[in-house]
Amino acid sequence: MKLSFIFSCAVAFLATSSLVQADALQDEIDAAMKKFCGGIQVTAPAQNKVFSNPKKVQVTVTRKPDAQAKVINGIDIYAVDGKGKLQYLGTPWKGSYALNKKATMTVDITKIQGIKLPSQFEFRVWVHNKAGPDCTLYTKVFKVKSSSHSNAAEEEALNNMDTNIDRGCFGVDILQPALGGHQKAGQSYGVQIQRDSASQVESYKSLELYKVDLSTRQPVKVQDSWSGNEIVHQMFNVKDLVSKTDGDKFAYFYKLTGFTQHEETCEFYSHPFYIDA
Template sequence: MKFSLFATCALVFFSAAVKADDTGSAIQAFCGGLELTQPTQGQSFANPQQVAVTVTRQPNDKKKVINGVDIYAVGSDGKPKYLGTPWRGTYALNSKATLTVDVTKTPNVPLPSQFVFRVWVHNEAGPDCTLYSKVFKVSSTSHSNDDIQKMQNMSQDIDRGCFAVEVVEPKLGAHLKANTIQNVQIARDSMSLIETFNGVTLYKVDLSTHKYEQVENVWTGRQNASLAFNVKDKLSFQGAGNGKGNAYFYKVQSLTIHNEICEFFSHPFYIE
């Protein structure tokens, strides 16, 4: 029996879709019910050699062990950096497991700083699971006045997981034409805790008073946060092109994996 090209492509697409559904179901079956409960948001640790990590699960018949903890440092500019794996082992996870991690086991760990853990949970009969912690802080062992001040001045936005997303278009100071399509391009780092994009809003700034006001909602929805996301704006609002003395910027609304609302802003630009 001969298959048409259309039928063959349809069969391949269907098989891929079924496989993706099966993979998603397997991950849900083996990773559902897992939660990384410690460190908590913004939690401070005075001893970098004793940072507590707690994982909980809903008990079932699937055997699980924690076998690795990776660490990322988040700089004051919101850029995450992978440092290494300060903890490796085999720790049985029944309903709850608490580990003590020495973050100084990773080379060149910056202290004090804000960090995120990635915890690996191994299933004996299924796919491995990865859990991301909330952002926490670790001091240096010196506890100097300078270190204490740095700890106190660390970004609360980063504490909430609002980092590693950037509006890369429009460019700083760009001059855009009214009633033309403008791409609002959003870039997301693979280590970002942002899970979904939920809206893009255009604002206007009076350059003489520095007061700003909302112009329009460009897009509202719920988009899984990929590494790149693009929204088109027609720049056709009332008064577009008559904005001498004004600058504009976009605000991107988003949600983290820990259900924190985050906002990111473009550079200012002009509409002519």
Template sequence: MSYSNSKYIIVFLIVCLLVNTFVDSVAIPQELEERSDIFAKLCGGFKFVSPKAGTKIKNGNTIEFKWTKNKDVELYRVLDVELYTQKGLVQVLWSKGVNFTGTSCSAKVKVSVPSGTKLPATFLFKCWGSTKSGPQCTSVSGNFTITK
């Protein structure tokens, strides 16, 4: 290797070192909040209240879903209820949407699995909520058994 080639390599390494030094020392403004703090302001306390995890639900029955959220969070609407297994989304059960009144809301949803699904089986419910500033929130239930 010639002296001129090694000179370029040394310059390249010095540039990399300087870039790394400046990138690592970028200051974050104090106004910028932690991600968890922002999530708490948008979606804090968003959860299923009922049906309770462990409940057995008969396929085709209509049941009442209830949700809560913390006071003063931006979440204002539950958008849907989805049926899940460990393998992923089975189907959307309901997508009419319902607005929170204070810190709670509810909706009646028909729970049905696709024909050909072997029952009884274990499922989860997932729902999406919406905030006025755009970000979406999710809540996932505990396990449920859906029977024939």
């Protein structure tokens, strides 16, 4: 019994120690990224920019000069659909462009086989540091026509694209609680948030819980479940607890607020779920 207890304590200690070490390592990585990637910005294309020539899409990157030598060595392209889902298409530009104060590259996206136009896209720009980690920057979402002589159907398709996507508010999903799921009042449960690696969302600010009267459909804020300034990684988990419930006449949902790399404020919502007494 004593050996079993000692073994259990040792396992718990090692698990806690591993978590602490992982957090410390992530802090070091975040600090290095801030040091080597700070002061770099993608300034073009502008938000909602429409290109009529898919062979001449221009990307501009600027930086505040420092002692670190930087080279732009790749530009990836992602398609962004009407629901904000991202699809990696390929790398239409590769090279070695020294980044001093400003660099502008012209990208021919027709190099990507099977690309569909008109559509909306984002670029991921790779900036190589000779003495540190690589930086990945994302352009604002832009649109591309098939040619300068686009038809009425193309114009309508471009005009009907979601403005939230134009702002970069996509690629983040609240996975848990699941749609229609049930949680128990007075018991803690997890809120699980997933971010696509190509999302422009860079940090989270707050997570708020709301309830909705099923008869009136009016939302009312219940509580602030979390607040801070969390640098976004792939997964983010929050433990929450609701001390009491208003019964089966209400459904609940979360609102997550975050910021993009371009300083846009974004809001994301979970699926509705229920809290039982």
